[in-house]
Amino acid sequence: MKITFLGAAKTVTGSCCLLETGDVKFLVDCGLFQGRSKEDALNQEPFPFNPSEIDFILLTHSHIDHSGRIPKIYNDGFRGEVIATKATADLCSIMLPDCGHIQEFENEWLNRKRERAGRPPVEPLYTHQDALDSMSLFRSEEYDEIIELNCGIRFRFNDAGHILGSSIIEVWFTEEGRDSKIVFSGDLGNRDIPILRDPSIIEEADYLVIESTYGNRLHVDNKNxxxxxxxxxxxxxxxxxxxxxxxxxxxxxxxxxxxxxxxxxxxxxxxxxxxxxxxxxxxxxxxxxxxxxxxxxxxxxxxxxxxxxxxxxxxxxxxxxxxxxxxxxxxxxxxxxxxxxxxxxxxxxxxxxxxxxxxxxxxxxxxxxxxxxxxxxxxxxxxxxxxxxxxxxxxxxxxxxxxxxxxxxSGHADRDGLVNWIGGFRKKKPRKIFIVHGEERVMDEFSELIEKQFNIDTVIPDKGESFTINSSEFIKSVREGTSTYQFKRLAVIDILETLKEEFDELADILKSDLKQGKSDTEVDMLYERLKNLGKMMIDVL
The missing domain is CATH 3.40.50.10890 (Rossmann fold)
Incomplete structure (x- = not known):
């Protein structure tokens, strides 16, 4: 099986994995990127696959960073089933149309701004009605039941304890006469979250894809x-x-x-x-x-x-x-x-x-x-x-x-909660653990902790990176053709956003200093440096 990480890779939002065998292509989650302009641009990017060729989507839970691009992939031609728990489908029936309404509202505001600048209007990512239409694809399944699909894929939803209906998903696949199993943690909940059950323990897997939102810190307020x-x-x-x-x-x-x-x-x-x-x-x-x-x-x-x-x-x-x-x-x-x-x-x-x-x-x-x-x-x-x-x-x-x-x-397990859950793989430890859904620094620290405590190799995939996984003892990164997934232009946007924030902060510092009187020498030095920086920026533009 080939697995490609198309979201929540070295970032927290936009969860989406593409899995391919010789007979089937499917996604685990299809979430919205959230944050700055770079994330908005990611949502507008075409899917790096043909949506009409996707057979189905397995959905871990209803939060928008996991489900929010389902109406978009529907608009782009996907007509397979979105398979989820009943509670997840129920929540998506209100959350996705609400997200569509927000897309329309923000797009209307953006188009007014574009009109004043003499620029043509743009379409929203999707509308309220698009989201309602996409709900026709949803199919509900119960927790704890192994479901066998015609394509040779089996899966099971287990309670993740993160939000109502949230799931840890076990996926079994057969290639060359051998069975393999990959587990997707989804977002793992804290133990003792109000209302919800604790996350289910999974005892065996060949591969694990695990979130790392709080992978380097503890919830210090839990008891009080x-x-x-x-x-x-x-x-x-x-x-x-x-x-x-x-x-x-x-x-x-x-x-x-x-x-x-x-x-x-x-x-x-x-x-x-x-x-x-x-x-x-x-x-x-x-x-x-x-x-x-x-x-x-x-x-x-x-x-x-x-x-x-x-x-x-x-x-x-x-x-x-x-x-x-x-x-x-x-x-x-x-x-x-x-x-x-x-x-x-x-x-x-x-x-x-x-x-x-x-x-x-x-x-x-x-x-x-x-x-x-x-x-x-x-x-x-x-x-x-x-x-x-x-x-x-x-x-x-x-x-x-x-x-x-x-x-x-928080609805996310902290560092110890994640580690304790990994410790539940007593019958068969994963050969490799893919770390997703976290900030890069957090992922690095969480990776070191896993390797030290469990002696399991970890992988922190780049966005768009693919791997071949099977029942043998190795895992191979597939590099061919990944350049289309590298989103290099978005990296430039990210740098510009960071510079913009730094300039705003500098302006605030200087405004607050106007009455305190820095020396003329200091101000002259800053002025010359900014002039030089301005020339460099003009050259870049």
């Missing part, structure tokens, strides 16, 4: 996350501010609701005061997702089921309110009283969250509380990394608000 969460909220409310929580509409939002409800008896007066603060779920998608959570009880752990069997609703508590319309959302920023606003998107790249940030980032009494991973290049990442100023809707906003991050709410 709710107490810290409550303390941050109470401190903010005492100052008269709002707590704005950028949260993925599917997954983290429902888990926060559940955890607050479950722990309210443990913290007595702290939780009691918290229950007097209105909590607004400001995302139509989160409302629909919460309903899907309520309809897929088979994915719940025993504790959450016990709540339901006792007649209680684990996704509700006093003071919880859902805002559906844009008017209701805007009204939240006109309130004088403190409130908790949970709003998508979790990385602050689109949606209503940007309006709430615009109205709260400049307020020293407010808090922006992050509860999930923030990808490089996103607005959320810039805030977590300590940006003093950010641009939202073309306006410079000074960051005076308190910025907090609680890793314990």
């Amino acid at each position: 996350k709710v107490e810290r969460f409550v303390d941050i909220i109470n401190d903010t409310v005492k100052k008269g501010g709002n707590v704005v929580i950028p949260s993925f509409a599917v997954g983290r939002t429902q888990e926060i609701i559940y955890d607050l409800r479950k722990k309210r008896d443990d913290y007595n007066s702290k939780i009691e005061s918290l229950m007097n603060v209105p909590v607004f779920i400001d995302s139509p998608l989160a409302i629909s997702a919460t309903e899907i959570f309520r309809k897929n009880l088979d994915c719940y752990d025993s504790e959450a089921r016990a709540y339901i069997e006792n007649g209680e609703n684990p996704l509700d508590f006093p003071g919880l309110q859902f805002t559906k319309t844009p008017d209701e959302s805007r009204a939240l920023n006109e309130r004088k009283e403190s409130s908790i606003i949970i709003s998508a998107s979790g990385m602050c790249e689109a949606g209503r969250i940007k309006h709430h940030l615009k109205h709260n980032l400049w307020r020293p009494e407010s808090t922006i509380l992050f509860v999930g991973y923030q990808a490089m290049g996103t607005l959320g990442r810039r805030l977590v990394d300590g940006a003093n100023k950010v641009k939202i809707f073309g306006e410079d906003i000074t960051v005076n608000a308190r910025i907090e991050m609680i890793d314990g709410f």
